[in-house]
Amino acid sequence: MEYMPYRAQIDCNEREICFHALIFYRRIRPINRQPEVEINRRIRDREIRLIGENGEQLGIMSADAANRIADEKNLDLVKISPQSTPPVCKLMDYSKYKFEKSKKDKEAKRNQKQNETKKIWLSMTIDRHDLETKARAAEKFLIAGNKVEVSIRMKGRQQAHAKLGVEVMRDFYAIVESVSVIERAPLTEGRNILMILAPNKK
Numbered sequence: 553m554e555y556m557p558y559r560a561q562i563d564c565n566e567r568e569i570c571f572h573a574l575i576f577y578r579r580i581r582p583i584n585r586q587p588e589v590e591i592n593r594r595i596r597d598r599e600i601r602l603i604g605e606n607g608e609q610l611g612i613m614s615a616d617a618a619n620r621i622a623d624e625k626n627l628d629l630v631k632i633s634p635q636s637t638p639p640v641c642k643l644m645d646y647s648k649y650k651f652e653k654s655k656k657d658k659e660a661k662r663n664q665k666q667n668e669t670k671k672i673w674l675s676m677t678i679d680r681h682d683l684e685t686k687a688r689a690a691e692k693f694l695i696a697g698n699k700v701e702v703s704i705r706m707k708g709r710q711q712a713h714a715k716l717g718v719e720v721m722r723d724f725y726a727i728v729e730s731v732s733v734i735e736r737a738p739l740t741e742g743r744n745i746l747m748i749l750a751p752n753k754k
Contacts, residue, residue, distance in 0.1 A: 591646055592619060592632040599638040600631070612638060667746070669699040674724060676710050676717050683720070687727035694731045694751045704745040717745040725749070 553697040595615045602610040602618045605627060615629075622643055630649070633640035670693040672686050690700045702724060704717045721738040728749065736748035 590634065592629050595614045595619070595629055595631050595639075595641060597639050600641045601636065601638050603632075603640060603642040604628075605643045607709075610643075612654050615641075625627060638646065669701050672702045673701055674702060674704045674720055676706060676713070676720065678720060683724060684727060687724055690724075690749070691731055692730050694728060694749060697751055699735065699751070700732070700749045702747040702749065706743045706745065711743060714745060721745060 563675070573620055595618070597615050599612055600615050600618055601612050602621070606608050610621070616639055618629050625643060627643045629641050629645035630646055631639055631641045639650070670690070672690050674683070674686060677687075681723040689754050693700050695735055702721060704720060706714065706717060710717070717740075718738045725732070725734065725747070730747040731752050735746065736746070738747040
């Protein structure tokens with residue numbers, strides 16, 4: 553970004569203009585951030601603790617010596633624990649490491665998205681057919697690895713008969729018992745009765 557001084561506000565000769573432009577540039581220029589991970593010749597510590605590619609301890613040595621070992625093995629020197637004294641570095645194929653880490657991160661994100669808590673709403677007066685229909689939907693969620701939160705919203709005087717809602721919950725669980733375990737037993741919270749089911753991993 554080129555700085556053009558505003559001459560109406562700055563009364564100085566050409567040399568002073570250049571000086572002010574330089575000072576302004578230094579103040580606004582973006583800071584070049586260091587990479588998150590120090591690798592190879594970017595590691596300049598006087599001493600580091602070196603770990604081999606298979607996890608073996610190779611001892612404490614200078615960064616230069618560790619880089620020479622990395623060059624001989626055609627591997628990268630990667631600082632994995634900069635806060636340690638001395639810092640810990642490891643020999644590895646950094647490109648392969650980043651690729652595999654990216655795959656694991658994507659897989660974890662995909663699994664996290666898939667394994668959500670699904671919600672099923674029941675009512676105090678639900679009939680048997682509707683109860684079974686909702687239970688079958690819950691079964692699909694549980695088999696897919698999701699938790700299921702079963703809720704009943706009590707209306708008006710139904711709050712005085714919360715036990716009936718708990719009975720509905722028990723009937724519901726009896727249908728999905730083969731694919732689930734109760735993570736949280738039916739509990740009244742205000743106007744709601746909640747139960748959480750988790751997949752049965754057996």
